[in-house]
Amino acid sequence: MKATPLLDLQAQYGTIRGEIREAIDRICDSQHFILGPEVEALEEEVSAFCQARHAIGVSSGTDALLVALMAIGVGPGDEVITSTFSFFATAGVISRLGGRPIFVDIDSRSFNFDATHLESKISARCKAILPVHLFGACAQMEPILAAAREHGIAVIEDAAQAIGAKDGCNRSAGTMGSLGCFSFFPSKNLGAFGDAGMVVTQDPELAEAVRVLRVHGGKPKYHHGVVGGNFRLDALQAAVLRVKLKYLADWTKARWRNAARYRKYFSEAGLVEQIGLPEDSAGHIYNQFVIRCAKRDELRNYLTTRSIGTEVYYPIPLHLQNCFADLGYKEGDFPHAEAAAREALALPIYPELTEAQQGYIVEEIKAFYE
Numbered sequence: 001m002k003a004t005p006l007l008d009l010q011a012q013y014g015t016i017r018g019e020i021r022e023a024i025d026r027i028c029d030s031q032h033f034i035l036g037p038e039v040e041a042l043e044e045e046v047s048a049f050c051q052a053r054h055a056i057g058v059s060s061g062t063d064a065l066l067v068a069l070m071a072i073g074v075g076p077g078d079e080v081i082t083s084t085f086s087f088f089a090t091a092g093v094i095s096r097l098g099g100r101p102i103f104v105d106i107d108s109r110s111f112n113f114d115a116t117h118l119e120s121k122i123s124a125r126c127k128a129i130l131p132v133h134l135f136g137a138c139a140q141m142e143p144i145l146a147a148a149r150e151h152g153i154a155v156i157e158d159a160a161q162a163i164g165a166k167d168g169c170n171r172s173a174g175t176m177g178s179l180g181c182f183s184f185f186p187s188k189n190l191g192a193f194g195d196a197g198m199v200v201t202q203d204p205e206l207a208e209a210v211r212v213l214r215v216h217g218g219k220p221k222y223h224h225g226v227v228g229g230n231f232r233l234d235a236l237q238a239a240v241l242r243v244k245l246k247y248l249a250d251w252t253k254a255r256w257r258n259a260a261r262y263r264k265y266f267s268e269a270g271l272v273e274q275i276g277l278p279e280d281s282a283g284h285i286y287n288q289f290v291i292r293c294a295k296r297d298e299l300r301n302y303l304t305t306r307s308i309g310t311e312v313y314y315p316i317p318l319h320l321q322n323c324f325a326d327l328g329y330k331e332g333d334f335p336h337a338e339a340a341a342r343e344a345l346a347l348p349i350y351p352e353l354t355e356a357q358q359g360y361i362v363e364e365i366k367a368f369y370e
Contacts, residue, residue: 004348004357006309007187011352012251016243023239033235035215042238043198045245050163050172052180052200054207057233058214061160061183062089064197066096067231068179069128071209072154074099078127082158083113084319084329085337086132090158091318099127101327103319105334109279111135111290111344114336115143122147128154133162133173135313135346136189136255136287137279141167141176154178160197163190164252166283173283174200179210184241189255189287190248196237254351255286258358262289262347265362274369276343288313289349296345299368306364311346 013020027038039057047055058064074080076098082090084103091101102121107114113131129148131139141155148155155177159165162173163182174180184196199210212219217228259280266275276292278284290313293299300310317337319329331338347361 003307004309004353004361006311006346006348007350008348008352009186009191012350015352016247019243020240023243024236027236027239030235034232036235038235038242039233039238042233042242042245045242046163046182046198047200049245049248050175050180050200052172052175053202054200054204056199056201056207056210056214057238058197058199058210058231059233060195061181061185061197062093063214063229063231064160064181064183064199065089065130065156065158066093067210067213067229068156068181068199069093069097069099069130070213070228071206072128072156072178074127077125079123079125080128080130080156081118081121081126082130083132083134083337084317084334085111085314085340086134086158086318087160087314088318088321089160090130090132091324094130095323100125101318101324102126103317103327103329103334105336106134106340107140108336108339110137110139110281111278111340112137112139113144115140115147118143118147122151122153126151126153128156128178130156130158131177132158132160133165135278135290136162136165136285137281138162138165138167138171138173138283141171145176148177157181160185161188161287162285163188163198164248165285168282170283175202178203179206184237189251189285190241190244192237193240194234194237196233196241198233251351252285255349258349258351258353259284259286259289261355261358262349262362265359269362269366271362271366271369275365286349288346290344290346292340292343293345294343296343299365300345302368303361303364306360308361308364309348313344313346315341317341 213228
């Protein structure tokens with residue numbers, strides 16, 4: 001069996017190479033590289049895809065989160081409640097604005113924000129709740145939205161890994177709160193050829209605030225009512241994403257197929273007691289297929305020797321990161337997140353993954369535990 005990487009972007013590129021090259025040539029011929037018609041076209045297409053009234057292209061998923069928090073006025077001393085089990089940017093952007101991340105634990109099955117104790121986290125200084133739709137599955141949004149309405153605070157959705165995901169009410173990730181933030185980092189299920197991101201919202205005033213903030217707060221040009229940043233999206237990235245967006249629904253179906261196949265193979269191998277499979281929630285788009293297992297690091301090393309790519313998301317929860325030591329959290333504060341950090345392992349799930357590759361992966365996992 002040849003090597004099976006965690007993600008095979010070359011396999012994807014091979015199927016759309018001609019269209020991608022045409023799109024790149026179009027940008028080169030136009031010599032319009034920042035914002036402009038190509039970005040506007042992508043914004044319209046993402047808006048329609050997500051059923052959001054407004055979409056604003058930005059420079060990265062991190063900057064999407066940052067500018068969203070800026071748009072609602074997060075500043076020094078403000079608190080933002082978020083998950084402790086996420087990529088660093090989720091909490092990092094709060095601190096960059098002088099805010100204070102208030103962490104919550106995760107649900108042990110979904111890896112997502114657990115709203116059970118949310119009410120006790122909301123103080124007079126709370127400006128927003130920032131749930132994460134981790135690994136491509138929507139968080140349980142109803143209790144989050146209800147708490148936000150009761151206390152008059154914003155909800156910013158970190159949907160960096162979840163474009164196209166739906167919740168149990170068939171609502172699109174990113175469209176349920178005040179603002180939703182997507183990443184188009186190359187490893188995402190909709191990936192650019194570099195960094196890129198998008199903010200979506202149903203609120204025209206927030207949309208306008210994000211548009212102004214992404215160009216240093218200038219409107220009109222050289223007239224600055226607020227201090228923004230350089231969060232502009234490249235036209236080249238927009239052109240690549242426009243090609244890929246046409247295929248996203250089919251790629252998602254392939255990820256569903258691969259997820260179902262994993263479940264079948266793990267069951268047939270008698271591993272369902274040893275391997276915790278991801279929750280098969282409605283609307284999950286499987287940006288990652290993350291299992292939970294004993295001896296995680298040893299298994300990962302074993303699979304590496306078998307040329308099988310894996311990844312650990314995330315080995316250190318945010319509340320235990322050194323840069324957040326001043327927040328006063330300690331080991332044991334969020335046991336579900338800490339357990340996930342020890343046990344979670346992502347397996348290949350990309351659309352081009354073959355049946356033979358998946359069978360080999362499960363066979364090798366079985367061999368490890370025998």
